[in-house]
Amino acid sequence: MPEVLEVELARRGVADLLSGAVVRRVLRTDDLVVGPGVDDLITGAEIESLDRRGKQLVIVTDRGRVGVHFGMTGRWLVDDVSTIGELAYGSGNDHPRWDRWVLEVEPADGRGPVRLRLHDPRRLGRVVLEPDIGRLGPDALRLTRRQLAAVLARRMAPVKAVLLDQEAIAGLGNMLADEVLWWSGVDPRRAARSLNDDEVAALHSAIKRRLPVMLRRGGSHTGVLSPDARRADMPCPRDGAPLMRATIGGRTTVWCSAHQR
DNA sequence: GCCCTTGTTACGCC
DNA sequence: AGGCGTAACAAGGG
Structure with a gap:
């Protein structure tokens, strides 16, 4: 399951791709996983960097910060490629029905739009506005x-x-x-x-x-x-x-x- | 078909 | 007040 290592791998896996990228639209969202206001903020936003504290990933955009927590079975897929290997206790495949948050993103290198998929079969992942990382202990x-x-x-x-x-x-x-x-x-x-x-x-x-x-x-x-x-x-x-x-x-x-x- | 798995939160107790 | 333990949640896998 995603512990600090998986989250760091997830951060590194998409950092270059997303740095300077613009989010064109939200293709799919799950109200249990994605908190209120997130989709409104992220649509049209430019991603500046990806930060991390413990298991909490932070997408820094020009319009605010979005926190991504992978829960027990969450991970990124970019188009159809996983950014990390299979998860222990994961589902073992990438069926689209387990996508809980899908963004169409335009990377800065001009390659054309890609789909960033938060794939989370068990729906324990969370995406929130302005995550409170102040309460977390040292990384x-x-x-x-x-x-x-x-x-x-x-x-x-x-x-x-x-x-x-x-x-x-x-x-x-x-x-x-x-x-x-x-x-x-x-x-x-x-x-x-x-x-x-x-x-x-x-x-x-x-x-x-x-x-x-x-x-x-x-x-x-x-x-x-x-x-x-x-x-x-x-x-x-x-x-x-x-x-x-x-x-x-x-x-x-x-x-x-x-x-x- | 029951029970196992884990990250986080809610809640009861002291 | 706050530390601690337990249960609940989600849902696929064995």
Whole structure:
């Protein structure tokens, strides 16, 4: 599902195409996904840039800002081409009936109009005017050790739940949270506040090292605890100990019974 | 045909 | 007041 890596790939995937482009018209819109006023603002607008904070994408236009959130199954298609690979838990095809917002866009390079499609089978994506990014925590791709330590120190909740809290850190979802906890050797059930300096440093190191690797590989499903690994009851790839499963922070959590303490 | 999946929000409780 | 846990939503896939 779209976590910070997928959103960054989506941003990069259309940034050049859309920079300086003009939106000619809205070809399709879904009132559940697309908020009031969005289509009026975007029609005729010139796109200046694409910004991102955590999982929140921001289309900056000459008439205002439009926030795009991909939810669980949303992604961009340009004409018939996906900007990222298949999503874990996605539908596996691109049927037009799952297009929730389709723009006819005129790129600045004169190639002629293209269709920008927000493709979202489960309709958990959202497009809004002037997204409130002020409440989001620091971006996961630019998180400093000091920021991480400060966030964890004031929370009694399980560290897994805090990593998922977008107001604490913006961008981590269920798979990335499990992945960085696995690499750092921290038990997801631990109270965030109980981590010592070494453990915070290990967690920060995992975030800084693994996210760029997975970004290059194509997304949050490319880690050790991939969706396949999560489903099958496989042993821990590091030490062969049994992998545990439980609901933590309201989400299915997978961790190693031996090396995560 | 039931149950699983996750990002976000609403809500109850303490 | 605010932190925390749980449920609800959406809907295709197994």
